[in-house]
Amino acid sequence: MIKDKISSQEIIDLVSSKASVSKRAAEEFLKVMIASIEEALMAGEVVKIKNFGTFKLQWNEPRKSVNVHTGEDIIIPGYSKVTFVPDVVLKNVVNEPFAHLEPVVLDGDDEDSDEMPVDEVALDPLRVLNEQAADIKGLLADIQALSPKKKQLAAEELSAESVYSEPDRVEIQDYDLTTLDDIEVQKEKSAVDEHKFEINQVEEVIIPEVVENVEPKAAPANDTKIVYPAAATEKVEAESVIDYGIPKYDDDDIEITEPVVSEEYVPNPFLDNKKVSKKKKWWLGLAGLLALLVVLFGVYFLVSPVRNSVDRSLTSLKNATTDAKQNFSMTEMFNTVSKWVEPKKAVPEVVVVPKIKQPVDSIGDTIEKPLIKSVGKSVSVKKSVDSLQLMFDGPRVYKKFIGSERITSGSRLTLMSKKYYKNPDFWVYIYEANKASIPNPDNIAAGTLIHIPKLDARLIDTSNPKCMKKALELHDLYVKKRQ
Amino acid sequence: MNHKELIASMAEKMNSPKSIVADLLEKTIETCTELLADDKTIGFQSFGNFEVRKKEERLSVHPSTQIRTLIPPKLVVNFKQSNILKEKLKDLPHHD
Numbered sequence: 336m337i338k339d340k341i342s343s344q345e346i347i348d349l350v351s352s353k354a355s356v357s358k359r360a361a362e363e364f365l366k367v368m369i370a371s372i373e374e375a376l377m378a379g380e381v382v383k384i385k386n387f388g389t390f391k392l393q394w395n396e397p398r399k400s401v402n403v404h405t406g407e408d409i410i411i412p413g414y415s416k417v418t419f420v421p422d423v424v425l426k427n428v429v430n431e432p433f434a435h436l437e438p439v440v441l442d443g444d445d446e447d448s449d450e451m452p453v454d455e456v457a458l459d460p461l462r463v464l465n466e467q468a469a470d471i472k473g474l475l476a477d478i479q480a481l482s483p484k485k486k487q488l489a490a491e492e493l494s495a496e497s498v499y500s501e502p503d504r505v506e507i508q509d510y511d512l513t514t515l516d517d518i519e520v521q522k523e524k525s526a527v528d529e530h531k532f533e534i535n536q537v538e539e540v541i542i543p544e545v546v547e548n549v550e551p552k553a554a555p556a557n558d559t560k561i562v563y564p565a566a567a568t569e570k571v572e573a574e575s576v577i578d579y580g581i582p583k584y585d586d587d588d589i590e591i592t593e594p595v596v597s598e599e600y601v602p603n604p605f606l607d608n609k610k611v612s613k614k615k616k617w618w619l620g621l622a623g624l625l626a627l628l629v630v631l632f633g634v635y636f637l638v639s640p641v642r643n644s645v646d647r648s649l650t651s652l653k654n655a656t657t658d659a660k661q662n663f664s665m666t667e668m669f670n671t672v673s674k675w676v677e678p679k680k681a682v683p684e685v686v687v688v689p690k691i692k693q694p695v696d697s698i699g700d701t702i703e704k705p706l707i708k709s710v711g712k713s714v715s716v717k718k719s720v721d722s723l724q725l726m727f728d729g730p731r732v733y734k735k736f737i738g739s740e741r742i743t744s745g746s747r748l749t750l751m752s753k754k755y756y757k758n759p760d761f762w763v764y765i766y767e768a769n770k771a772s773i774p775n776p777d778n779i780a781a782g783t784l785i786h787i788p789k790l791d792a793r794l795i796d797t798s799n800p801k802c803m804k805k806a807l808e809l810h811d812l813y814v815k816k817r818q
Numbered sequence: 819m820n821h822k823e824l825i826a827s828m829a830e831k832m833n834s835p836k837s838i839v840a841d842l843l844e845k846t847i848e849t850c851t852e853l854l855a856d857d858k859t860i861g862f863q864s865f866g867n868f869e870v871r872k873k874e875e876r877l878s879v880h881p882s883t884q885i886r887t888l889i890p891p892k893l894v895v896n897f898k899q900s901n902i903l904k905e906k907l908k909d910l911p912h913h914d
Contacts, residue, residue: 339858340867346849346860354845364842367831368824369865373903375819375827377910385821387847388895392907415907417866419897428855429870429893436890441877 376417388421727805733768733788742783748776755787756795763809764790776813854895866899 343365351361372390375382382390397413427434740751748766749759756764766776768788773779796802819827825843829836850868853860860868875891899907 339856341853341858341860343861343863346846346853346862349849349853350842350846353849354842356842361842363832364828364839365846365862367828368843368846369862371824371827371831373865373906375824377906380819382824383820384824384843384847387850388897390897392910414904415910417897417899417903417907419866419868419895421895425851425854425895428851429895431855433890433892436892438890439888441886441888 384422386422386424388419388425391418391420392416393418727801731764731767733764733786735789736768736786737789738787740785740787742779742781742785744781746779748779748785751785751787756790758795758797758803758806760803760806760810761790761795763806763813764788764794766813767809857893862900864900864902866897866903869896869898870894871896 347358347361347365350356350365351358354361356364372382376390376392379392384390393416395414395416398411400409400411401407402409421429737755740746748762752762752765753759762776765785765787766773769783769785772783772785779785793799794802825836825840828843829839832839850860854868854870857870859870862868870893873892873894876889878887878889879885880887
């Protein structure tokens with residue numbers, strides 16, 4: 336209250352100097368003003384002063400209270416009270432120091448509550464599928480804690496490769512899925528026990544060799560992969576596929592984390608034989624992985640790196656390395672791949688055990704054979720899709736023409752497009768072919784000769800949404816350019 | 819009673835033209851506003867005190883949508899009637 340309190344007298348002085356009137360006049364004025372306001376309030380009126388505020392009388396109801404000292408109930412009688420509501424002008428002037436502040440909507444809690452459900456959704460199916468998920472996670476943590484950090488450089492190279500082979504990936508997976516069915520049929524025919532027995536044999540045969548050749552750290556991980564290549568690991572692999580497939584990781588991530596996953600599942604080896612229902616999923620996932628790894632190395636060894644994708648690889652590489660959490664050295668990865676390749680070979684010819692015998696010694700051979708095969712096929716499969724993309728991306732050259740039209744007052748490129756290509760949206764291609772003679776597609780000079788280009792049927796496929804989308808994109812491009 | 823009516827009643831009491839009263843009232847309001855903006859307390863004897871108070875920032879939660887909003891701090895003008903005025907008002911019959 337002490338702080339800078341201005342009394343009535345000071346106000347009178349200020350007003351008198353400001354309005355250049357005598358102090359007496361100012362004093363009288365102020366008195367009259369207050370008296371008038373009081374009077375009006377007494378009469379039950381609301382007093383409104385421009386740019387200042389509103390005075391109002393408010394009746395406070397009588398209420399019960401307690402005497403603090405005696406504890407007796409007392410009744411506070413009702414009373415009237417003058418309330419003042421400042422005008423907007425006064426409010427703004429006074430609140431100037433904080434005027435720039437605005438209410439902030441806090442999303443913090445919402446984000447948290449959003450994130451949690453996502454995690455649960457990702458985890459729940461896991462739990463449903465396998466009650467051991469929790470144990471496995473614990474094991475993963477242990478393993479990660481134990482395993483020392485491995486060469487990051489190598490891992491970077493790996494992820495870079497994975498980017499190179501990116502475009503091929505989807506098609507290859509498709510391709511492998513078809514062969515998969517055969518594999519599955521074969522496998523189902525052979526008795527499971529027999530199957531397992533053979534695998535055990537394989538295990539015995541291979542482990543020593545692997546241990547010899549592979550550096551100690553990598554060995555355990557790789558061993559396990561060979562040890563349970565088929566029925567035994569089905570469940571384990573199914574997990575790995577589900578684990579990393581459902582949370583929507585990128586292909587890169589899957590690729591790199593996959594070895595990690597199989598490593599972490601090492602501790603529960605033959606536990607999961609019962610769950611035969613997972614077979615299908617596992618086979619799909621395994622085949623996809625095999626194809627990915629094979630192509631990855633194929634690209635790495637046979638094809639020179641694609642320059643354009645280097646930048647992309649660098650960015651995705653960061654994500655990949657962080658997501659993967661574990662870095663694999665080049666040699667480890669190499670060995671891992673060889674293991675992945677072997678099971679693939681072994682599976683179609685389930686009964687032919689000896690073939691698996693020569694794994695690590697002849698890594699080069701085992702890799703290269705399936706690799707060339709799959710690369711060749713994948714190329715042929717993806718051809719149709721990629722050629723369309725090429726047509727979209729590359730500059731289109733129009734050499735053949737299926738007709739020509741002379742512009743009259745009523746002609747439109749869209750009408751021509753509808754006439755020749757069955758859809759007005761493809762007028763952009765006519766425009767592209769006649770760019771030289773059309774300065775403005777919206778207003779073409781009468782008498783201009785328009786050549787209708789012969790377009791690839793795939794480019795103007797009205798049933799293909801990609802074509803329609805591209806046409807609309809081009810439309811936007813050309814129309815905007817004019818504006 | 820609005821601004822004009824107030825001026826009219828004051829002019830009648832002071833026996834002076836409305837224009838002068840209006841001018842004086844405007845100057846008074848201006849002065850008060852300036853002082854309040856300067857974070858000063860204005861005390862009118864027998865009427866009350868005008869004072870600037872700071873409302874601290876607070877977290878408001880929308881009752882139905884549960885959206886939490888941080889309301890920034892602000893300065894507001896507060897009026898507290900004087901005891902003299904309060905006593906006067908006590909005589910006022912309450913009709914409700």
